[in-house]
Amino acid sequence: MAPKLPPRLPPQHPLEQAGEAAGPAGHAEAGYHHGPKGLLRWLLTTNHKEIGTLYLIFSLSMFFIGGIFALVVRAELFQPGLQLVQPEFFNQMTTMHGLIMVFGAVMPGFVGLANWMIPLQIGAPDMALPRLNNFSFWLLPVAFTLLLSTLLMPGGGPNFGWTFYAPLSTTYSPPSTTFFILSLHMAGISSILGAINIIATILNLRAPGMRMMDMPLFVWTWLITAFLLIAVMPVLAGVITMMLLDINFGTSFFNAAGGGDPVMFQHIFWFFGHPEVYIMILPAFGIVSAIIPTFARKRLFGYASMVYATSSIAILSFLVWAHHMFAVGLPLVAELFFMYTTMLIAVPTGVKVFNWIATLFQGSISFETPMLFALAFVVLFSIGGFSGLMLAIAPADFQYHDTYFVVAHFHYVLVPGAVFAIMAAVYYWLPKWTGHYPNERLGRWHFWTSVVGVNLTFFPMHFSGLAGMPRRIPDYALQFADFNMASSIGALLFGTSQLLFVWMIIKCVRGGEKAPAKAWDGAEDLEWTVPSPAPLHTFETPPRFQHQEH
Amino acid sequence: MTGVQRTVTRTLVVLLAMFVFAFALVPLYDAFCRVTGINGKVENTAQALIRDSIDESRVITVQFITRGSAGLPWKLEVLNRQVRVHPGAATEVHFAFTNHGKEAGWGRAVPSVSPSEASLYMRKVTCFCFQEQRLDAGERYEAPLVFQLTRDLPDDIQTVTLVYTLYPVDDKTLAAKALANEARIIAVPRIAVPGGEA
Missing domain, CATH: 2.60.370.10 (Ctag/Cox11)
Structure with a gap:
């Protein structure tokens, strides 16, 4: 995709400030670009919109690479028996699919949206730390090139699952594991720097008059997400450093022979890992909370309760980690504790779903593509939430543990959850980014093929999982054949339908129906006060924020 | 110090604290398990016999x-x-x-x-x-x-x-x-x- 965003337009100032001088003389023209041209421009850019675009393009390419790995897995599982790949390579595919999608597609996707939209939504001229912003983006291509290159190394790439449990990832790991650790360190540093930047921006650069409880929910959810990142990414860094020491320096953090404890790996990993799964869903809540009011043409129901619910989910996420480990032999007290805290999370999540539905109630709803994705998010994410509640029941989890039921659960919250939310956000904000509406017809085709594909892929996994099919295996017993064939056909449909998404984006960048500043008539936040497409520099003079009663 | 600098300093402190905490989890985990006995580990050194009467009612x-x-x-x-x-x-x-x-x-x-x-x-x-x-x-x-x-x-x-x-x-x-x-x-x-x- 040609890096065309954002096009330069004559200066237009937000709200009533068009006449006022904006900042230093050179910056008065909003479309003014200073600095190198061509590729160097993108390498050295410190503009939040350009960096946001880079993040989104990176995320989309990783989504396709991770998707191809998933299709290799699904192709092998199309029929029982080994047909296409060897088990060793199959393991690398499941592992890399998980790592790429989590750290390469979903997280950078949300960071890209944050870069683009947070300054626009709070009336800030840019991120608080623009150069750091550039650095945190460019760490990612390096990290993931390194990670992908491990597939070509002797012994192959990571093959121990994206959760890289020790000692599988230490004592029994391929030699490339040290590179895997390095690339994860880089991706982690990138996330941490991004989070620091987002916190500094939100806390310091809000438009005068905008209080915390006036911020759009996307900004709120990202603020909370950024705090989660600050709290848990160092723990991930710690645990992979311990792995590095165990592999290369003879320590025994996780090596039972030397007095270490493999179960401790799982505790530390999931202490990071559970907040991590909320890092991947909280910004999605923010996006859906922006889109549903817009297309229901009503103010969001229960704004304050949304903020409190998001905060409660974030705090609770630190108290539930061992529900991933019910089967390791926890004492009864711990099983009960983690079972109840996990179920407790359903309460704030229920508050959110209730608020979205209450927002829809008696609204004058229209079904443009962003709304379709947002509505599908509410329904399908809830299905993932319910299977999560089933998994939370400790005594029942012993049957579900490490089966396809778990795979169905977390794909329901991540694909029609996080990924659909990112797609909804892209459709919703594309008019602001490119100045053109996305093609509605293409959008609908993309939406319906995706919904059918996702459900055909992941719904049968509930059944194969309950029937006992273990995850992460290249071959399976004959009774699972039909479910797996359905899943594989669904995966192929979902995967190819994403080409429509790319086509839609390219068409939208190149042209289409012109969008006005306020592209959707129910949209209320500050980003809709700047022209479409948003000029390179916006809000150089802060807008005056009009407080509204939520 | 500007507001941004203050925010960044504070987040860096939290960051560092969490990194140290990750490593502190190792001794904390060991201590916790030793006190509660929940990971089935036993003492790694010889212990003295407790000279106590034998409870013959239980086998x-x-x-x-x-x-x-x-x-x-x-x-x-x-x-x-x-x-x-x-x-x-x-x-x-x-x-x-x-x-x-x-x-x-x-x-x-x-x-x-x-x-x-x-x-x-x-x-x-x-x-x-x-x-x-x-x-x-x-x-x-x-x-x-x-x-x-x-x-x-x-x-x-x-x-x-x-x-x-x-x-x-x-x-x-x-x-x-x-x-x-x-x-x-x-x-x-x-x-x-x-x-x-x-």
Whole structure:
């Protein structure tokens, strides 16, 4: 995709400030670009919109690479028996699919949206730390090139699952594991720097008059997400450093022979890992909370309760980690504790779903593509939430543990959850980014093929999982054949339908129906006060924020 | 200091604290497990026998399981698979190590107790698991385990299982430990078994 965003337009100032001088003389023209041209421009850019675009393009390419790995897995599982790949390579595919999608597609996707939209939504001229912003983006291509290159190394790439449990990832790991650790360190540093930047921006650069409880929910959810990142990414860094020491320096953090404890790996990993799964869903809540009011043409129901619910989910996420480990032999007290805290999370999540539905109630709803994705998010994410509640029941989890039921659960919250939310956000904000509406017809085709594909892929996994099919295996017993064939056909449909998404984006960048500043008539936040497409520099003079009663 | 600098400083402090916390989790985890006995680990050094009366009203079944390990051609056998003991009584059980390999080597048996709560009440007076063992090619030797289940063992525990897993000891670990422990390792009494595996 040609890096065309954002096009330069004559200066237009937000709200009533068009006449006022904006900042230093050179910056008065909003479309003014200073600095190198061509590729160097993108390498050295410190503009939040350009960096946001880079993040989104990176995320989309990783989504396709991770998707191809998933299709290799699904192709092998199309029929029982080994047909296409060897088990060793199959393991690398499941592992890399998980790592790429989590750290390469979903997280950078949300960071890209944050870069683009947070300054626009709070009336800030840019991120608080623009150069750091550039650095945190460019760490990612390096990290993931390194990670992908491990597939070509002797012994192959990571093959121990994206959760890289020790000692599988230490004592029994391929030699490339040290590179895997390095690339994860880089991706982690990138996330941490991004989070620091987002916190500094939100806390310091809000438009005068905008209080915390006036911020759009996307900004709120990202603020909370950024705090989660600050709290848990160092723990991930710690645990992979311990792995590095165990592999290369003879320590025994996780090596039972030397007095270490493999179960401790799982505790530390999931202490990071559970907040991590909320890092991947909280910004999605923010996006859906922006889109549903817009297309229901009503103010969001229960704004304050949304903020409190998001905060409660974030705090609770630190108290539930061992529900991933019910089967390791926890004492009864711990099983009960983690079972109840996990179920407790359903309460704030229920508050959110209730608020979205209450927002829809008696609204004058229209079904443009962003709304379709947002509505599908509410329904399908809830299905993932319910299977999560089933998994939370400790005594029942012993049957579900490490089966396809778990795979169905977390794909329901991540694909029609996080990924659909990112797609909804892209459709919703594309008019602001490119100045053109996305093609509605293409959008609908993309939406319906995706919904059918996702459900055909992941719904049968509930059944194969309950029937006992273990995850992460290249071959399976004959009774699972039909479910797996359905899943594989669904995966192929979902995967190819994403080409429509790319086509839609390219068409939208190149042209289409012109969008006005306020592209959707129910949209209320500050980003809709700047022209479409948003000029390179916006809000150089802060807008005056009009407080509204939520 | 500007607002942004202040925010960044604070987040960096939290960041650093969380990184330290990740490493602090290791000793915290060990301490937590030792106090609560929830990961089935037992003391790694000899403990004194508690000279207490023997609770003859209860009989506890103690089972022994041994497991080999990849990378070490040794076998660890238990000569009494299961014993029935009274809480408070000291009991001796014999294990036999055999090196089926063609080379001398070092190995170590690492214990684990199940149910894990029982690990708090398991006292080992003598155990081959306290240190690394060296076996010549084809050598076999028997080693004793003397243990005691204390009288305060909860009533709901009727069976205790002790699992020993054999692990190879690599050169790095040996280099670190051997010098310091040499005297102790040599001091372990070897019981030569005539007609043992040759």
